[in-house]
Amino acid sequence: MSRHEVVDDRPEIYRALIRMRQVTGLPLAFGGEITTDRRVKLSQIAGTSTGALRGVTLEYGRGLGGKAVAVRRPVVVNDYVRSPGISHHYDHIIVAEELRAMVAVPVVVGRTVRGVLYGALRSSVPLGDLVVQSVVEAARDLEQSLAVRDEVTRRLSWLARNDASASDRPQWELVREAYTELRVISQRLDDAVVRQQVRMVCDKLATVGGGRPRRDSTPALSTRELDVLACVALGWTNAQVAEDLGITMETVKSYLRSAMRKLVARSRMEAVVTARRFGLLP
CATH class of the missing domain: 1.10.10.10 (Winged helix-like DNA-binding domain superfamily/Winged helix DNA-binding domain)
Incomplete structure (x- = not known):
């Protein structure tokens, strides 16, 4: 299968994925935002990919990312397809991407899970504490970025509402x-x-x-x-x-x-x- 670099159109999350790869050296980082029904939509990828991940929607609690959303904390596996700690609804996708060791970290803004960041290897080698911590830090940085974006949007909306009486x-x-x-x-x-x-x-x-x-x-x-x-x-x-x-x-x-x-x-x-x-x- 041919592999290609996938470019994302969401600046905040994509930058987080790029920084994650630069710090960790992981061959693939991906993620996505949470939909209104608490599903994870994978739409953002940094690194070489077969395309199997693009646009996939994960159910709440299922798979690695779904579990990370449900428990609201990082989840790590050394070999995805052999791990007993997660459901295996998406093994066919992981196998298509030839992924093994993975970490999924929820992105939480306020009290709401807004997205999930993943880091992955194509071998069943333990990721190590430093790599996992780097992915966690990337998620924390993204949380701050999204919180600022939310605040700016809120305040611009406030100004727009108040500008309705600007002529007076x-x-x-x-x-x-x-x-x-x-x-x-x-x-x-x-x-x-x-x-x-x-x-x-x-x-x-x-x-x-x-x-x-x-x-x-x-x-x-x-x-x-x-x-x-x-x-x-x-x-x-x-x-x-x-x-x-x-x-x-x-x-x-x-x-x-x-x-x-x-x-x-x-x-x-x-x-x-x-x-x-x-x-x-x-």
């Missing part, structure tokens, strides 16, 4: 909302370069409100103090700020007190006004 509100208010949303989103970005780029956009937006450019005399607020103050500027309660930034209410109060002290402000709204005057907030 001043443009600077929309800018302030977008600024705050960007600051909150940046907290969830693992990529330091992308996070810095978002911060640079925030710095540009901060001068839109007409505040003077930042100078040496401008109070030096920390990133978190600005995050909290940006949320307060939109009228959010301490509880709302804490939930969105993923910190406690006491921590929110602490950052707010510190920002007020640096801005020589007697109230939270005076702190917002002063920060805008210094060009720290839009």
